[in-house]
Amino acid sequence: MSETCAVRLAGVWKWYRGTAVPAVRDLWLDVRAGELLAILGPSGCGKTTTLRLIAGLERPDTGAIEIGGRVVAGGGRFVPPEERGVGLVFQDYALFPHLTVEENIAFGLRGFARQERARRVQELLALTGLEAFRTRYPHQLSGGQQQRVAIARALAPHPAVLLLDEPFANLDAELRLRMREELRRLLRDVGVTVILVTHDRDEALALADRVAVMLEGTVVQVDTPERVYHEPRTREVARLLGQASFVPARVLGRLGRSDIGSFALEGAEDPTEQVELLLRPRDVVLERHPEGLGVVVDRRFVGAETIYRVLLRCGITVETSQPPSVELAIGERVEVRCNRARVAAFAGDERIGLAALLERLGRTRSADTEAPVAGGTDGAAAS
Amino acid sequence: MTASAGRTTIAHSLLQRWSLAVIRPSEVVALVVASIALVPVLYLGWRALEGGERALASLTHPRTTWLVLRSLGLAVAVAASSALVAFPLAVLTERVAFPGRRWLAILLAVPLAVPSYVMAYAVVAALGPRGTLASLLERSIGLTRLPEVYGFFGAWLTLTLVTYPYTFLALRAALRGLDQAFEEVARTLHAGHWVTFWRVTVPLLGPALLSGMLLTTLYVLSDFGAIAILRYPTLTYSIYNQYRLSFDRSAAAALAVLLVVLSAILLIAERHWQRRAAFYRTVGTRRPPVLHSPGWRSWLGLSLVLLWGSFAIGLPAGMAAFWFLRARSLGEQLPGIGEPLANSLLVGSAAGLVTVALALPVAWTVVRGNGRYVSLVDLPLWIAYGLPGIVLALALVSFSVRFLPWLYQTLPLLIVGYALRFLPEATGILRATLAQQNPRLEEAARTLGLRPWRAWLTVQFPLTLPGIGSAFALVFLTTIKELPVTLLLSPIGFTTLATAVWNATADAFWSHAALPTLLLLGIGVVPMALFSWWQERGAERSNE
Numbered sequence: 001m002s003e004t005c006a007v008r009l010a011g012v013w014k015w016y017r018g019t020a021v022p023a024v025r026d027l028w029l030d031v032r033a034g035e036l037l038a039i040l041g042p043s044g045c046g047k048t049t050t051l052r053l054i055a056g057l058e059r060p061d062t063g064a065i066e067i068g069g070r071v072v073a074g075g076g077r078f079v080p081p082e083e084r085g086v087g088l089v090f091q092d093y094a095l096f097p098h099l100t101v102e103e104n105i106a107f108g109l110r111g112f113a114r115q116e117r118a119r120r121v122q123e124l125l126a127l128t129g130l131e132a133f134r135t136r137y138p139h140q141l142s143g144g145q146q147q148r149v150a151i152a153r154a155l156a157p158h159p160a161v162l163l164l165d166e167p168f169a170n171l172d173a174e175l176r177l178r179m180r181e182e183l184r185r186l187l188r189d190v191g192v193t194v195i196l197v198t199h200d201r202d203e204a205l206a207l208a209d210r211v212a213v214m215l216e217g218t219v220v221q222v223d224t225p226e227r228v229y230h231e232p233r234t235r236e237v238a239r240l241l242g243q244a245s246f247v248p249a250r251v252l253g254r255l256g257r258s259d260i261g262s263f264a265l266e267g268a269e270d271p272t273e274q275v276e277l278l279l280r281p282r283d284v285v286l287e288r289h290p291e292g293l294g295v296v297v298d299r300r301f302v303g304a305e306t307i308y309r310v311l312l313r314c315g316i317t318v319e320t321s322q323p324p325s326v327e328l329a330i331g332e333r334v335e336v337r338c339n340r341a342r343v344a345a346f347a348g349d350e351r352i353g354l355a356a357l358l359e360r361l362g363r364t365r366s367a368d369t370e371a372p373v374a375g376g377t378d379g380a381a382a383s
Numbered sequence: 384m385t386a387s388a389g390r391t392t393i394a395h396s397l398l399q400r401w402s403l404a405v406i407r408p409s410e411v412v413a414l415v416v417a418s419i420a421l422v423p424v425l426y427l428g429w430r431a432l433e434g435g436e437r438a439l440a441s442l443t444h445p446r447t448t449w450l451v452l453r454s455l456g457l458a459v460a461v462a463a464s465s466a467l468v469a470f471p472l473a474v475l476t477e478r479v480a481f482p483g484r485r486w487l488a489i490l491l492a493v494p495l496a497v498p499s500y501v502m503a504y505a506v507v508a509a510l511g512p513r514g515t516l517a518s519l520l521e522r523s524i525g526l527t528r529l530p531e532v533y534g535f536f537g538a539w540l541t542l543t544l545v546t547y548p549y550t551f552l553a554l555r556a557a558l559r560g561l562d563q564a565f566e567e568v569a570r571t572l573h574a575g576h577w578v579t580f581w582r583v584t585v586p587l588l589g590p591a592l593l594s595g596m597l598l599t600t601l602y603v604l605s606d607f608g609a610i611a612i613l614r615y616p617t618l619t620y621s622i623y624n625q626y627r628l629s630f631d632r633s634a635a636a637a638l639a640v641l642l643v644v645l646s647a648i649l650l651i652a653e654r655h656w657q658r659r660a661a662f663y664r665t666v667g668t669r670r671p672p673v674l675h676s677p678g679w680r681s682w683l684g685l686s687l688v689l690l691w692g693s694f695a696i697g698l699p700a701g702m703a704a705f706w707f708l709r710a711r712s713l714g715e716q717l718p719g720i721g722e723p724l725a726n727s728l729l730v731g732s733a734a735g736l737v738t739v740a741l742a743l744p745v746a747w748t749v750v751r752g753n754g755r756y757v758s759l760v761d762l763p764l765w766i767a768y769g770l771p772g773i774v775l776a777l778a779l780v781s782f783s784v785r786f787l788p789w790l791y792q793t794l795p796l797l798i799v800g801y802a803l804r805f806l807p808e809a810t811g812i813l814r815a816t817l818a819q820q821n822p823r824l825e826e827a828a829r830t831l832g833l834r835p836w837r838a839w840l841t842v843q844f845p846l847t848l849p850g851i852g853s854a855f856a857l858v859f860l861t862t863i864k865e866l867p868v869t870l871l872l873s874p875i876g877f878t879t880l881a882t883a884v885w886n887a888t889a890d891a892f893w894s895h896a897a898l899p900t901l902l903l904l905g906i907g908v909v910p911m912a913l914f915s916w917w918q919e920r921g922a923e924r925s926n927e
Contacts, residue, residue, distance in 0.1 A: 055826075055830050056829075056830075057826050057829070057830075080829070080834075080835075081826070081829040081830045082829050082830070082831075082832045082833055082834055082838075083832075084830075086830060087830065087831075088826075088827065088830040090823045090826070090827060092821065092823060094821055094823035094824050094826070094827040096824060096827075096828075096842060097846065098845050098846055107828070107831050108831030108832050110832070111832070153827075153831070154830070154831075157831065157832060
């Protein structure tokens with residue numbers, strides 16, 4: 001495992017002068033060779049500092065950083081940025097305003113022979129589709145073109161790792177989507193290890209092989225996009241990754257019951273009586289049903305889908321997005337069914353396991369829990 | 384494990400925060416320069432205190448109150464007349480679509496580059512006894528009595544001619560920055576053109592107007608050349624006289640401290656109003672204002688504008704040309720211009736080099752340095768900025784006489800004087816240049832494999848070069864025009880263009896001052912006109 005590790009941070013702390021809280025605190029992170037890792041976190045969580053620590057633009061106060069198996073910081077060693085072999089694309093691109101596109105890309109190639117350098121520049125111009133702009137100056141380029149120059153400049157000297165700091169923050173919404181696709185294709189072609197920092201969850205989920213969620217200076221969870229989205233480790237991570245509803249449920253032994261159905265609890269060592277199930281907007285199917293446990297309280301048409309807010313019997317309002325074929329009116333009773341086999345179950349702030357939903361049990365059982373008698377049978381079963 | 388790591392880290396970081404941080408060499412230089420800038424002022428203050436009773440006596444003397452009142456009175460009068468002239472000029476050139484209005488605006492701003500003593504020379508050479516106008520009127524209609532040019536009238540006229548561009552430029556910038564939306568909102572609220580102008584536009588221009596007037600007041604208070612030539616006793620003039628006529632320097636020092644305090648108050652007020660002016664500027668997209676098509680009233684206005692502009696510029700140029708040509712046609716022997724010109728160029732370039740070399744580390748520290756050093760460096764610069772030239776000169780004279788007699792009246796001390804005088808301005812330019820630069824650029828160069836010094840050389844230096852160039856040019860040009868420091872600190876017998884004009888005017892040799900005046904006008908006006916032309920083009924381009 002360790003030889004496939006491109007970048008490793010081990011117990012890294014960083015304090016900025018005159019601040020009360022550390023910018024980065026006890027950070028552990030392994031980045032695999034060839035992967036695209038996105039560091040996702042709200043602004044001020046220390047993700048840019050992490051990137052600057054890896055690039056060598058900041059010194060860690062404690063902890064060690066390895067790049068390609070070589071210790072670049074820690075244990076009294078500090079390798080300056082120019083000797084680390086990392087490419088960094090700044091948020092504002094930091095293109096040299098006095099150099100042309102070509103000269104910017106060639107900037108990191110001083111060690112190369114003349115012909116080799118020209119060949120490499122040509123290669124990158126072709127890769128990024130900038131051949132027509134080679135003699136332009138940065139201020140003569142659009143935002144998207146500037147970004148491509150910055151990426152080409154960082155890639156030119158064959159860095160071991162490419163670091164991208166909020167690469168799409170300076171682009172407008174439409175361009176952002178297009179450049180995201182373009183960047184994905186480009187990086188797949190190059191095959192370099194990439195660490196990307198962003199506060200935009202859609203960006204992180206769409207681009208990354210793995211997402212590292214960072215909160216208050218430390219990495220909370222590293223997982224595939226699917227898993228950080230559906231199986232977040234904490235409630236905070238769940239909220240950071242998108243709209244989240246938490247539906248309360250009661251557990252008895254390994255079995256539990258909620259307004260969205262019955263389930264078997266998996267993975268929990270010592271299950272408590274009360275858990276909450278994480279529902280994402282697309283996890284839920286709504287069906288018109290006169291005895292349903294939910295009532296539509298709000299609907300919002302947003303084009304490709306309709307967003308419904310459904311009040312459950314337990315008092316929780318679930319926000320769900322439904323395909324246009326679902327047409328419900330405000331005030332209608334609906335049955336709420338989960339369309340995922342497993343959802344994350346939380347006790348307190350932490351995820352304790354997964355709830356495997358047992359089909360069909362949901363409506364019949366929960367229908368009779370409505371009557372006070374049902375509560376009695378429930379209690380009887382418990383005893 | 385986490386907790387113990389946390390504890391050691393906290394201890395570590397505390398240690399790092401309390402111990403001395405790494406001090407860069409540029410910061411050391413900046414601190415030294417800043418302290419040198421403070422020395423003369425501190426010495427002057429000390430000198431005034433040391434003078435004790437005598438200094439106090441000169442401060443409480445009724446004549447001092449009289450001097451302060453005269454100085455302030457002149458300053459206020461000039462500020463008022465400047466504003467009165469500048470307001471219509473600014474509105475006409477910025478809001479009415481005259482052909483070539485940008486050129487006109489450049490022409491109107493140009494008197495800013497005319498040294499006050501040159502304008503004073505022109506005024507006395509025209510209106511003074513044996514002056515052009517006087518002799519003309521005497522010959523043609525036998526009129527021998529003109530209003531007395533020496534005294535309040537001459538000083539007021541001269542300084543108005545030189546300072547109105549401050550208010551003019553401030554107003555023009557404000558008019559240009561004004562969001563059209565304010566005026567449009569007023570129109571939708573049923574306010575007519577004139578009501579809108581007086582109730583919305585004019586109040587919005589208030590801060591700019593006041594800031595321009597305060598700058599004018601500051602200029603008048605610290606002016607020495609014009610006031611001395613026109614013999615209107617103010618604080619600066621009597622500081623000079625005290626220094627020259629009596630050996631008691633503490634009285635002069637006391638007056639100088641008084642002047643510094645007055646200037647500081649004005650400077651702080653100016654800063655305050657400039658900040659207020661910034662509030663009125665709006666962010667986001669702003670449409671350029673719609674220009675009024677010129678009607679007969681604005682054409683009338685334009686002719687008045689043209690008249691004023693040609694008077695302000697034509698007076699010094701015309702007078703100098705007139706006296707020069709007259710001397711030529713009469714075959715009068717004029718003193719050689721070669722030596723003062725060479726001296727001027729010498730001190731100008733030396734001062735430019737020294738000042739820029741000192742300003743660079745200072746600007747660097749202010750822009751990129753550690754918070755603590757920035758405040759240490761910034762304050763002395765601010766104080767130096769408000770220091771009238773005559774005060775700085777006096778401080779350097781008394782300091783060097785007492786402590787460095789071998790340096791007194793030598794070229795190096797003169798250069799130091801210039802450097803201290805123009806350091807704030809050079810630093811300002813370099814600071815603006817450096818502040819515009821993205822610190823990420825240097826980091827980008829580092830991640831692309833460059834050592835720190837090479838990153839500086841290949842990225843930072845080429846980008847700073849234009850700033851260095853313009854700072855040098857500014858110091859070079861202003862040094863040549865500078866009078867009080869030159870007068871007090873020059874080696875004996877060392878004449879520059881400035882002192883040549885001064886000496887000839889003092890002796891009423893109008894023709895002797897003519898050629899140096901023409902050269903000084905060229906040195907002042909041509910770069911200024913070129914610079915504003917270039918700026919106007921930039922403004923036009925960004926509007927497109």
